[in-house]
Amino acid sequence: MEEFLVSVFKMAVPLLLCSLGTLFSEKAGTVNIGLEGSMLTGALFGVLGSYWTGSPYIGALIAMTSCVVLSLVFAFFTVTIRANQIVMGVAINTIATGLTISLNRIFLTSASVVKVNGFKSIPIPFLNKIPVIGEVLFDQTVPAYFAYILVFLTWFVYSKTDLGLRIRAVGEYPAACDTVGINVARLRYSTLLYGGIMAGLAGAYISTGQLSAFSEGMISGRGFTAYAAVIFGNFTPLGVFRSCMIFAVGMGLQYRLQAMDTPVSYYFWMMLPYIITIVALCMYRKRSNAPKYSGIPYVKG
Amino acid sequence: MAILEMKHVSKYFGKVAANVDVNLSVEQGEVHALLGENGAGKSTLMNILYGLYEQSSGHIYLNGERLKLRNPKDAINKGIGMVHQHFMLVPTLTVIENVVLGMDSNHAILDLKKSAEEFAEMAKNYDMPIDPWAKVSSLSVGQQQRAEILKALYRKASILILDEPTAVLTPQEATALFDVIRRLTAEKLTIILISHKMNEIMAVCNRCTVLRQGRVVATMPVSEIQDASQLAELMVGQQVKLTMDKKPSTPGPCVLKVQNISYKDKHKVSRLNKVSFQIHAGEIVGICGVDGNGQSELVRCITGLIHPSEGQILLGAEDISKEHTSEILKKGVSHIPEDRHKMGMIMDMSINENLILMSFHQKPFSKNKLLNWKWIRSHNEDIVETYNVKTPDIYERAGNLSGGNQQKFVVGRELDRKPALLVAMHPARGLDIGATKFIQQRLLEESERGAAVLLVSTELDEIMELSDRIVVMNSGNVVGIVNQAEATRERLGLMMASEV
Numbered sequence: 001m002e003e004f005l006v007s008v009f010k011m012a013v014p015l016l017l018c019s020l021g022t023l024f025s026e027k028a029g030t031v032n033i034g035l036e037g038s039m040l041t042g043a044l045f046g047v048l049g050s051y052w053t054g055s056p057y058i059g060a061l062i063a064m065t066s067c068v069v070l071s072l073v074f075a076f077f078t079v080t081i082r083a084n085q086i087v088m089g090v091a092i093n094t095i096a097t098g099l100t101i102s103l104n105r106i107f108l109t110s111a112s113v114v115k116v117n118g119f120k121s122i123p124i125p126f127l128n129k130i131p132v133i134g135e136v137l138f139d140q141t142v143p144a145y146f147a148y149i150l151v152f153l154t155w156f157v158y159s160k161t162d163l164g165l166r167i168r169a170v171g172e173y174p175a176a177c178d179t180v181g182i183n184v185a186r187l188r189y190s191t192l193l194y195g196g197i198m199a200g201l202a203g204a205y206i207s208t209g210q211l212s213a214f215s216e217g218m219i220s221g222r223g224f225t226a227y228a229a230v231i232f233g234n235f236t237p238l239g240v241f242r243s244c245m246i247f248a249v250g251m252g253l254q255y256r257l258q259a260m261d262t263p264v265s266y267y268f269w270m271m272l273p274y275i276i277t278i279v280a281l282c283m284y285r286k287r288s289n290a291p292k293y294s295g296i297p298y299v300k301g
Numbered sequence: 302m303a304i305l306e307m308k309h310v311s312k313y314f315g316k317v318a319a320n321v322d323v324n325l326s327v328e329q330g331e332v333h334a335l336l337g338e339n340g341a342g343k344s345t346l347m348n349i350l351y352g353l354y355e356q357s358s359g360h361i362y363l364n365g366e367r368l369k370l371r372n373p374k375d376a377i378n379k380g381i382g383m384v385h386q387h388f389m390l391v392p393t394l395t396v397i398e399n400v401v402l403g404m405d406s407n408h409a410i411l412d413l414k415k416s417a418e419e420f421a422e423m424a425k426n427y428d429m430p431i432d433p434w435a436k437v438s439s440l441s442v443g444q445q446q447r448a449e450i451l452k453a454l455y456r457k458a459s460i461l462i463l464d465e466p467t468a469v470l471t472p473q474e475a476t477a478l479f480d481v482i483r484r485l486t487a488e489k490l491t492i493i494l495i496s497h498k499m500n501e502i503m504a505v506c507n508r509c510t511v512l513r514q515g516r517v518v519a520t521m522p523v524s525e526i527q528d529a530s531q532l533a534e535l536m537v538g539q540q541v542k543l544t545m546d547k548k549p550s551t552p553g554p555c556v557l558k559v560q561n562i563s564y565k566d567k568h569k570v571s572r573l574n575k576v577s578f579q580i581h582a583g584e585i586v587g588i589c590g591v592d593g594n595g596q597s598e599l600v601r602c603i604t605g606l607i608h609p610s611e612g613q614i615l616l617g618a619e620d621i622s623k624e625h626t627s628e629i630l631k632k633g634v635s636h637i638p639e640d641r642h643k644m645g646m647i648m649d650m651s652i653n654e655n656l657i658l659m660s661f662h663q664k665p666f667s668k669n670k671l672l673n674w675k676w677i678r679s680h681n682e683d684i685v686e687t688y689n690v691k692t693p694d695i696y697e698r699a700g701n702l703s704g705g706n707q708q709k710f711v712v713g714r715e716l717d718r719k720p721a722l723l724v725a726m727h728p729a730r731g732l733d734i735g736a737t738k739f740i741q742q743r744l745l746e747e748s749e750r751g752a753a754v755l756l757v758s759t760e761l762d763e764i765m766e767l768s769d770r771i772v773v774m775n776s777g778n779v780v781g782i783v784n785q786a787e788a789t790r791e792r793l794g795l796m797m798a799s800e801v
Binding site for chain 1: 393
């Protein structure tokens, strides 16, 4: 049981980082399905950074920087040029797939998998001695602690601050924001860049934090799952937290059931998290908090 | 001395002139009306003053100081507030969230409680109480407007621009708004009121400036205005006949007979309750009532968009209550729908395409499933000319036209089919005098031609002037049917408000 919970929380960390990060840009009215590609890029640069410097933290910084560049491209085309956001998202994903394969083969190519320094667990004294939850919650890596704090921080910024109010308003009625002097484009740019930073960190956590290595296509849909968590969470921080945990349980379950010798095919268990995601999205039709101007570029005047 | 002056202001969009050499001077504490037809450049001028557009040439002076407005924030900081025709409130947020949204003085962590107290206090002082914690989407239109005005006042506006504020209000709400305006000017606020309704201008304004085709044609004190037709002439540029001469009708055979129809919506709420009336050829029957008392449902039942749960709708001798819309249209029914943008036209298509929406599958519009564009084009150019639609050509995107011109081509399309029954809902809503009179005249001509006309409107004057008989509706019931000669505003108003 304890082992299962540990794996659930490990699965939850990248989902939380990525979907809480993208919640703001979604709420501000942009649809970024390029998260998958951003996470993949982050995963590669996290490993590369750690490989070059020996420090997974510098690796994470490099991962975040790489994703800022990617988000800047996305934001320029969708906000400034007003290109179709879905098409741009697909483009980012395609670019990221090709880019990571090429760079991986250029820098990390060798017969065996290159192992790099990963994030080390930093147990919190005393708290980690609590039975069951001690190991689950308080014997984690820095990005994992950060992900938990981020739940609270995101909720606070979302509902208590001036910035949060602006973000909630912009996706709902950009023209109204314009008339009270809010720079719609600038706000969308910054939320997209922030989302990119978080996706980069999430990617780095998956590669350096979980496997200490990069393998091609290793994100395998988790970027899309993070995006689905925002929708399933009805665009609220706590809703996103809840749906990330549900998806993480699905992923944790997948590994447990694979390990257990069940008569059901191993491939079926591999499908499980995706099935849970799809079923959740189908059943959940309440979109009361979805921004009205989602995916629609804003034209002034 | 004038508090606000616009000197030689011009604005061009590409080659199109929206404002040409406009001079406007507004005194402190006055209500200054900005008058003109749709497309005369009133809204453009005010958007320049609010920093949404930048003028192509000319200057703006506030208290003698030259203003450079790059965006609305600059205007707000100078004490200029604007209440747009389409409210700029985020419906999912509360009133107080909307009020403080985007203000420079906000702290990073919001103290909404304190703001709400200040706001409620201010609202009380202006006699405009409102719950700061109410969600905007739960407010009535009148309350939303109040929130908009208070939002501007909370930002310390000393000049308030109101863009067609009564267009969306009921008569009672409009009266309440005028009280608010008087109250504000008593507090030394200056108000610029955009309008094309003359009775409003007479009621609250001190001076008025009339715009026509982007230019100022006159500025004068309201006290010097002799009558409505003088203003109308200034706005339109030629004499406008404000009264219709309706000839006494000679009703022919019964065209539409609505018998005891009832309708319940998907929430099982009764929307229509045993409604009966009939329309004869050559007759106009008006349906009057406060918006939302079953008029929409009635029109939808007649045009086949929904089906009544009981009762019959006889077109001639045929029951059409279960028929599909396309069948009903084929039987000679034309429909000018209530919402021009959502039901009357496809904004992103050209006028040419919009004009054949109802008939493209018929000869001679198409042959062997192929559209006969050559014929369609000349046919549509005729319609555009006959119905006086102002457009560069018929390939213009329909959404680019002004409301009046959009409505004209919708009317043109529907009348071109020579209907036996014409169903017109709010045909002149939001239109200026010129377009309104034009469309009303067409309705009269249709009835003289022998069509049966069903006219649904919330404007009592329009109903009383055009209808032979008036059906008064209240909460889905027919309260009574009045002949034109016996109809007075008071009588209809009492019936509209009566308990059922």
